[in-house]
Amino acid sequence: MLRRILINILAPFLAVLLAFSVGAIVIYILGENPFYVYKILLVNSVTKVDGWGYVLFNATPLIFSGLAVALAFKGGLFNIGVEGQIYIGAFACAWFGITFDVHPLIGIPLGLIFAMIFGGLWGVIAGYLKARFGAHEVINTIMLNFIAIALTNYLVNNPFKEPGQINPIPQTKELFSGSIIPRVYPLFNRIGINISPSVPLNYTFFIAILFCIVVWYFMEKTRWGYEIKAVGLNPRASRYGGINPNHIIILTMFLSGALGGLAGINDIMGYRHRFLDGFSRGTGFTGIAVALLGKNNPIGIVFASILFGILDRGALAMDVFTNTPRELIRVIQAIIIIFVAIGNEFIFRLLQRLERESE
């Protein structure tokens, strides 16, 4: 058991290290000193309190989208549609926030619930199509992404466009104050962490951590988690065991979509306080990488999200202070994923051999 945990940590760690090595070669070929570039990358993200603030802010939506992908994956489904679920959930959440002026104790939970329900229902479309007609969820979730992006694009350009707006990117009105999740700097400053008010890190980060615990508990300790995993591992045996795989597929897609919907609130309720067209920029897809790197484990997902948060933050600095283009970060992210994928297979075989030898 201990060995299993150790290997599960070691493999992603090695993948990251290898990816950075390959990245270093690319930087070198581009004519820069890799050590210098990496130093810039890290100095501006993890050596300063504000840097960490940005890192965690970046990590927050990734935790949700990583959880969304991981939960679906445990249920044997590949939810590529988190991106679409983010847009739908976020728009529903924004609609609530610009429509109802209520006390934060009501406004914040209801905002979350709106994001979850609509994100979840968007996920259920693909789940239902799979359960009812056997249509593959990968295709349908990809298609639903386009629909979700186009739909919210229409909504934010037409009925919900902020009147008199000058910003070239269309957006909605600002949310009422009751649906706004505050930034953390007042709290942090009080406990002696000096983070500047300009850092957008907000309480959504803590909500994300809370959801990691909730998802873990749900999957490991409840009957429904058991059934989702059972169907994910072996639908035939699950049917024999009296579980209706079709119901579980729909449930899984709802829960996955709901988590996806929550990935939008960091931006909507915690940062911009409005729905900005195309705000997500691939958070849902990065979630796939996060879940893969985090081995579909909530703790792993938190660490993977933070790593990706560091890379995103560092990319900005790299762009400003070096001649290496920030796209290099995308390259490193992609290489990490490739190495993790190879590592998974390798580790799986190694584990099987070890288990057999320990008979």
Place this chain on the structure above:
Amino acid sequence: MAEYILETRGITKHFPGVLANDSVDIKIREGEIHSIIGENGAGKTTLMNIIYGIIRPDRGEIFYRGKKVEISNPSVAIKLGIGMVHQHFMLVPPFTVWENIILGREVTKRGVLDKDTVCSELRKLMEDYGLSVPLEEKVEELSVGICQKVELIKLLYRGAELLILDEPTALLVPQEIEELFEILDNLKRQGKTIIFISHKLKEVLRISDRITVMRRGKVVGELDGKEADEETLARLMIGKTLESQKLEMYERGEEILRLEGIRLSPRLKNINLTLYKGEILGLAGIEGNGQRELLEIITGLLIPESGKIFYKNREIKHLDPRTLREIGIGFIPEDRQRTGLILDFTVAENIILGRHYKEPYTVRGRLNLPVIKKTATDIVKEYDIRTSTVDKYVRFLSGGNQQKVILGRELYSEPELLIASQPTRGLDIGATEMIHNLLLSARKKGMSILLYSSDLDEIMTLSDRIAVIYNGEIVGILSPKEIDETTLGLYMTGARKD
């Protein structure tokens, strides 16, 4: 010429935790049919895979026609003239017979397959050996018996002199087995040498010139085919005498299950069947005659187009597996790894499957892990499941122990009706015996069992009555005391019908 076509000396092979072959010496004479027998796990298949070059031994030497050879991979073996028919056929189903036969040794004319040359060569070959197969048909449309002949021709086409057949009779009905034996006798007359792997004593005695017995990776005896008898072989194989289990008399009880006119195209035409309390009703049939569909209908996985199913006079046609379990029906599915178990769940998680949603395993939606663990531990103890802990993944258990997990799970809740499909397939004699005893003692307690098995011995020894299914219909209800396997085979192949 050397006396032996093949000889092994001191072949030893370790697998993690097992000594599969422990300095094995075998001697095969040219032109004989030599059987190698032993329980599952005795090391027969390992030895054959070594001879055929699929795995390398840790130690030991192989001599072919008196010369020491290094068989590093199957193509070396094929070049030497060794051919092997595996337990599972190595054929490409959508290809035709002739395409399959030439696969790996394609004859071409200007880059195009030269079908005419190949087929005329093959026809000559078939004539020489008295083996005929339809060259133009697709393999997926052929029966198991014909596929086997295709495999044999494939070997002969490659010029094999020594033919290894690994459990060739496992999937055949008695008539097909007899036909295979005639082919083998014929091949022997033509000078071929045959190694015949089996654990069925009757067959081995019928066909062999000589017999080598293996147990736990060692050769424990070498006998002349004419001098050997079943008892000696069984004693050598398992180290003790086989006791054939006796069924106690049974009086027909009340009706438990009744099927009326079950129909599901294309496989099931009209099934009528009644099962009574406390009996084991054997279901015999050649694969593909509708038994799988029938069992899936009874277990709630398929819904028939017409007909009725009564369980204790209640119509259950539309009930799902969960409800069927709740009213007292247990299932042992045919494919334990695909349907019976979730391999990447632990023993404990598998043991509660099917009842996991009920108290005491789930309380208000929450899994009650201590109770689950305790129940699993009890079942592991009661059914003698060999596992270090109940938290071990079922994937890492042996086949016999995996099956015991399923049996433990199903019997623990004391169902009134058990649907058991191939409960001992692929298990060794020890595990098989234990499972037979479990089924018999459950029957004694009044459980009714519908038993489907492709092992006719199993059907004959365990059943109170035998229902034979052929082409989607029950063609006979037989009493095992009044018939022999040949008669059963006649019903199974549709040659006889009541």
